[in-house]
Amino acid sequence: MAPPLSVSFVGGERGTWEIERLVAVRGQALDDVPRLTVLDGPQAAGAGAVWVLRGVTSNERYVERPERDALVARQPTLRRPGATQAALIPISKSPAWWDLTQEERRAIIETRSRHIATGLAYLPAVARRLHHGRDLQQEFDFLTWFEFAPADAGPFEELVGRLRETEEWSYVDREIDIRLQYAG
Amino acid sequence: MAPPLSVSFVGGERGTWEIERLVAVRGQALDDVPRLTVLDGPQAAGAGAVWVLRGVTSNERYVERPERDALVARQPTLRRPGATQAALIPISKSPAWWDLTQEERRAIIETRSRHIATGLAYLPAVARRLHHGRDLQQEFDFLTWFEFAPADAGPFEELVGRLRETEEWSYVDREIDIRLQYAG
Secondary structure (H helix, E strand, C coil): CCCCCEEEEEEECCCCEEEEEEEEEECCCCCCCCEEEEEECCCCCCCCEEEEEEEECCCCCCCCHHHHHHHHHHCCCCCCCCCCEEEEEEEEECHHHHCCCHHHHHHHHHHHCCHHHHHHHCCCCCEEEEEECCCCCCCCCEEEEEEECHHHHHHHHHHHHHHHCCCHHHHEEEEEEEEEEECC | CCCCCEEEEEEECCCCEEEEEEEEEECCCCCCCCEEEEEECCCCCCCCEEEEEEEECCCCCCCCHHHHHHHHHHCCCCCCCCCCEEEEEEEEECHHHHCCCHHHHHHHHHHHCCHHHHHHHCCCCCEEEEEECCCCCCCCCEEEEEEECHHHHHHHHHHHHHHHCCCHHHHEEEEEEEEEEECC
16 A cells, blocks of 8 residues: 555646536535646645645555455556546535444445445446545545546446445535546 | 544643653654643644644544444543643554555454453543544654543553553554643
């Protein structure tokens, strides 16, 4: 496991990713902007930034050994050639979620919602990196970044749809869906 | 569960807690200082600060429902009248620890090391608050703060000794032990 990496997603006038669509799925919206920059590490946002969403990659909270082994065997790295489509899905979960204990959260996430198994079914097509914001007291509890080829846009849509139908998602009280295209 | 609270432990010339002893148990030492201030929330350290250790209270990572219920029933609040002794124990765990999966860490912490049950045995005498520093990319992964009455100093010493003998503690690669007395 790599040590925690602080990542900033900067929305504004400039950036290597063109924002094709930005929708508030649930809760308060986020200002629409034309471009996004992903800054790995503690870099400052440049001029023209309208919003900055911060998170940190961290140790896994729910994955067990057989799941980890399956993920490691299949998950691709970010920035693959050809993976020119991306999605950033910031979410926050409700106080009721955070009041659950560890085994109650695991039961909802995997035993009943199959979140890990579902994600696994879309590997290696959809690369994914999760960033935690709650302990950093950021606007969103989680920022998940996905990358895939244009040919895998359909399966990605299916993945997002399946997750939104789960019991786990009933604890999501804010969700933004941002779709992007690599613009170099 | 309260939302995450950012806390700074400021060592220096001034502070409401007098440092009686500061020992590096394992790994790199920390500069000896006479006083400590505990700042709840995002306050800046004042003049005279020699070091600042930061962490955030967070959701529990390992506690299960029956353990949570037992803890809630017995754990006292901080700043009790008479609880004039305190300890701050900053630790970091090894890369091998962070490479374990959730159920492997839980098995070591509780099934084999009885960390939660041991802490419970010293309630309500020893009040405790855990702060996470790793995702904040701080010097220590964890900062645990304890408060107790002078009459409970013996049991507290026993608690610390029992934890240090566990399998869990074999993953601790840095530990500082700071003992303090309330100085008003």
